[in-house]
Amino acid sequence: MLDALSRAAAAVTSDLSLPRTLKAITDIARELVGARYAALGVPDEDGYLKSFTASGLDAEQMQHLTDEPRGMGLLGAVLESDDPIRLDNLANDPRSAGFGGSAHPHMQRFLGVPIISRGERIGNLYLTDPLDGEPFSEDDERLIVLLAKQASVAIENARLSKQLQDLALSRERDRIGMELHDGVIQSVYAVGMKLEIMRGQFPMTPEQEEQYHSIIENLNQIIEDIRLYIRNLRTAREEQATFKQRLDNLARHFRDFARVDVVVDVPPNLHTLSDRQRHSLTQIVREALSNVARHANATRVKVKVREVGRDVILTVKDNGKGFDQSKFRDPSSFGLHNMHQRALQLGGLLTIESEEGQGTVLTVKVPLRP
Secondary structure (H helix, E strand, O other): OHHHHHHHHHHHHHOOOHHHHHHHHHHHHHHHOOEEEEEEEEEOOOOOEEEEEEEOOOHHHHHHOOOOOOOOHHHHHHHHOOOOEEEOOHHHOOOOOOOOOOOOOOOOOEEEEEEEEOOEEEEEEEEEEEOOOOOOOHHHHHHHHHHHHHHHHHHHHHHHHHHHHHHHHHHHHHHHHHHHHHHHHHHHHHHHHHHHHHHOOOOOOHHHHHHHHHHHHHHHHHHHHHHHHHHOOOOHHHHHHHHHHHHHHHHHHHHHHHOOEEEEEOOOOOOOOOHHHHHHHHHHHHHHHHHHHHHHOOOEEEEEEEEEOOEEEEEEEEOOOOOOHHHOOOOOOHHHHHHHHHHHHOOOEEEEEEOOOOOEEEEEEEEOOO
């Protein structure tokens, strides 16, 4: 008995794996009072058993028990009681439904003890049929109550260890996500923005323009492939923040390479956009900034996102030289065509307003739920 209690105390600090801790406590409880069978049930938030660890059943018996107990009947009574339940004959108790089925080992004597930690029920110990054939005694009950107190510490320690492991894993995921986002993705962004700036310095044939856009799309696909790893680690709110981060990243690189001040205005309470909306709107802003760098001679650009009714409205406004819209006709402009197509694919509309000497305003209006 003292040896079993000593091993129970050692289990509190020696093993922080919850499944192994539950199994060790169950085995010790069965040995402590000389029971044929023992089990430890852990309840869920609704009061049913979410896990059930057994001791004393051989492999063949376990194989025939296809369904774990849910905590009904007598097991449920222990779940609801703060006091031990001790029975000399299960068959005489109306709550013993489920004991003695065709696949269930025959059981007669019963002892159930709750495991309580800081006023919260975290488990229950169940024991049946002492090997000497006698009913469970008051001494047996006191021993299991004592073990239950030690078990509460062991289970809490294992739970805290699991929470710490989950927290460490979450932090490691965040670290990897940040390194991918702030390192690799920013480098690809920088390459894309350099190409955008260089594009305005060298005339291109239509074939070269098409090849150029193919390269840009390849870079965008690389960015999205990396984001795919990050997306799985973030909540919807964090994903929404990522949209603003994308615009901030574009703005930062644009400032570095074009020497034009860019202000990004995205409300913190903006509804969650879909992956497709975030990607397409970001690419429209990229193309718009590229046009500013090549044509506008601007010193300031403002990128603003806002909600109006059930729509999201994105504007890119510069203070450049503008142009006469009535004289502007360029059907070969791949950039303008791509921006229009992206807006249409989102179920939206893109418009451009400009006057000579008054700058240019590009507006994209897309429905929140197309």
